[in-house]
Amino acid sequence: MSGMASNLAKKRALAAGFGTNANAVKYLNQDFEALRAQCLNRGGLFSDPTFPAAPESLGFNELGPGSYKTRAVQWKRPGELCSSPEFIVGGATRTDICQGALGDCWLLAAIASLTLNEDVMARVVPVGQSFGESYAGIFHFQFWQFGEWVDVVIDDRLPTKDGELLFVHSAEGSEFWSALLEKAYAKVNGCYEALSGGSTTEGFEDFTGGIAENYDLRKPPPNMFQIIKKAIESGALLGCSIDITSAADSEAVTRQKLVKGHAYSLTGAVEVTYRGRKEKLIRIRNPWGQVEWTGAWSDSSSEWNSVDDSERQNVKADDGEFWMSFTEFLRHYSRIEICTLTPDTLTDDSVKHWSVCNYDGSWRKGSTAGGCRNHAYTFWMNPQFVIRLDEEDDDPDDNEVGCSFVVGLIQKNRRRLRKVGEDMHTIGFAIYEIVFKSQLKGREVHLDKNYFLTHAQKARSETFVNLREVSTRFKMPPGEYLIVPSTFEPHLNGDFCIRVFSEKQTETRKKLLGTQAAIALNASLLSFTLNNGIYQILVARYAEPDMTIDFDNFVACLMRLDMMFRVFMKIDAHDSGSIELDFHQVSE
Structure with missing residues (x-):
């Protein structure tokens, strides 16, 4: 599925309520309620085939199969570690979180913050889970992952050594919610070792979507x-x-x-x-x-x-x-x-909700991986996004006029790639003010090398850094701005999510891509230049529900576009980029 079709599919799903915290996407298509019912009906305990009680779930290097740290590790269920296991004892508190043999204190600090906010805690740790009558060796947790919430199912087999939990454990020896939460998060990221080293803010975001x-x-x-x-x-x-x-x-x-x-x-x-x-x-x-x-x-x-x-x-x-x-x-x-926090997280009507816009993108070697501004002759190849700031802040005590917003650039799934020797890219972004709309005659184009060689950036991320996310707060006058996310070095592959949080409503859209796929599409469209809105209309008209398009519809679309452009150019004799039609011409 193309990037544009994927984004449209995600927008449609979100509009229908899928991917929200209340209706999270079932991670790896595992349905917690259905799986628990199956286990209860057959009288057995759940064993998760997608995250097995095996060495590969522990790690790949320091926690790999040959490491001394994983020797004699046994996977045990809570009932094998104590006589009366509990999910949560007397409410979740910070003392429920004690670090084990894993360098994930950043995650534990974020988990501890969950215990201070019951509403946020309930979004991550669904209620109704226990070791009581409904116990079937299966639990689930919800995390925000790059624009959508996912519901992650796990079994309760936990790694132990000498009869003690190897990783996170509670000071109360019979309580297991924190250890199970850590396991679910390890599953999302590929293994336990993938959680080693990070920033608390990464955990904040995955627990709130903020x-x-x-x-x-x-x-x-x-x-x-x-x-x-x-x-x-x-x-x-x-x-x-x-x-x-x-x-x-x-x-x-x-x-x-x-x-x-x-x-x-x-x-x-x-x-x-x-x-x-x-x-x-x-x-x-x-x-x-x-x-x-x-x-x-x-x-x-x-x-x-x-x-x-x-x-x-x-x-x-x-x-x-x-x-x-x-x-x-x-x-x-x-x-x-x-x-x-995102507006859906906040239930208090007295707070002033910020708006949020999301967009997914990718860097691909040879097409959209141009590197940072230092690489002047390839920088233009990076994906480009336009934001429009319309309303100034409501702040009578602030003499500075402008629109407040925060831009966050997240690289996707990099922890999972540690198994194959990859890690975080060094990432950042630049922002340019768009002051030449009249020159474009209403068209959206992917700005080329000459533009960036002759225009200075208006602002940029505070730094380029090899963390999952780079975020910076800005305050700028109303207008349109171009955001260009990039890796520091060119020719690096990666996927990303860019988010704009603003005090007032903000519109975000993507410039036409200079990717190989877009170039091929433009060749197929006989060099037509279509803005993003027209692309979305065409996808909505001709695509199947799974965002594919069959050959017949593709040909029909091309023929109609070709005819439309021919008629337009015939009427627009002066190449002005616009035409006026009376009622009779339209009806013909």
Whole structure:
């Protein structure tokens, strides 16, 4: 299926509700309810043939078949490890997640964040699972994967060594939800070893479908407070932490009761009138529910005595939460992570939902893998996407006029490719302002080498980096902009998903591709130049439900296009690119 047909098929499926969290795609066509019913009917326990209890599910190198780390590994079900296994004991908490012999602390930090938000947790860990009457050795979990939610089925055979779980385990020895969740995520990524090394934001996104950003508070943007405030108003997940300089610093408590190397949540951002001026305040939550900041603006500090009672009523903190000034926040904390959620994740009508646009694409050697801007003579070959920003932000306190949006570029399935010796590409993107629409006479074309040799980029990703995703926040005037995603080096194959999160509605579309497939199609169409909208209409008219087109329909489409262009060119004697027809001409 072509890239365009694939995108149309995905849009149709999403419009019909498929691929949403409420109606997730069945990963590898495995239906949890049907498989569990089959096992219950025959009185047996489920064994997953797609992710077997075998060495290949563990790994390929350090956890490969010949590694000392996997010697004497036995796969056991929870009932073989304890007498009364439980799925979740007394609610999911951060103490349910203890790291094992796998370098996936980034994933465990993301799983821990799930326990702080019951609604998000329920989207990943479906309710109604247990070791009770309905137990059949089968469980399922849901993850966001590159634009759609997938429902992943697993059996409950877990790798053990010397009678202990080899990887993630709960401090409560009879609880298994975290170990089973890790197994499902390993299945999606090919094996357990594929999870070694990563960024917490990757887990954030796969558990929420949101888009994540990282900020170094040693060099924050000038509008950092406004970014935090808007993120909280939009229902985003925010975390902050204090860097450690040695292992001894991990979870060390400072004199003012801040914990180093510890993940905090950001829950509020306000301004209050203090001694005749505005004071910016940040509300922070310690997941421990205790050990709170004791400095200025803490619960019992004298600063609150200088704040009017009417304002104090609107500035509250629950147990485990505390306020501190934004200035102190920047002084003490090292970094902040923001995960902006998709509208379907948010159930609270009071939050300001951001809109999101998605598009899939690919880099292919010899056609669409042009490399970064350094490679001036091939850069133009990369896929090109247009976004249109129409409305400025609603922010009376911000003197900067423009439209806020976040662009995220994700490379697909790279963890799965580690088995065959590949890893993450170094990726990034450039943004160009489109100011020449009149020159195009309303046509969409794939901009060529000459354009990029003579025009400077308007903005770019903060860096090119070999992570799964590169994301950067921008604020630009209304208008149309071209996004060009690329690998750093040219001639590298890969698939990607590009997403645009915006405070206001944004339109995204793809420029005509300069791929071999598109070139061949254009040759077949006798050098016709069709915009994306016309392509979609043609696919909708002539394609089968599975997005294929038979030969008869293909020929019919070509003949009609040929006739249409011939008639158009005959009427457009001055080659203006547009024609006017009266009623009689149209009816003829």
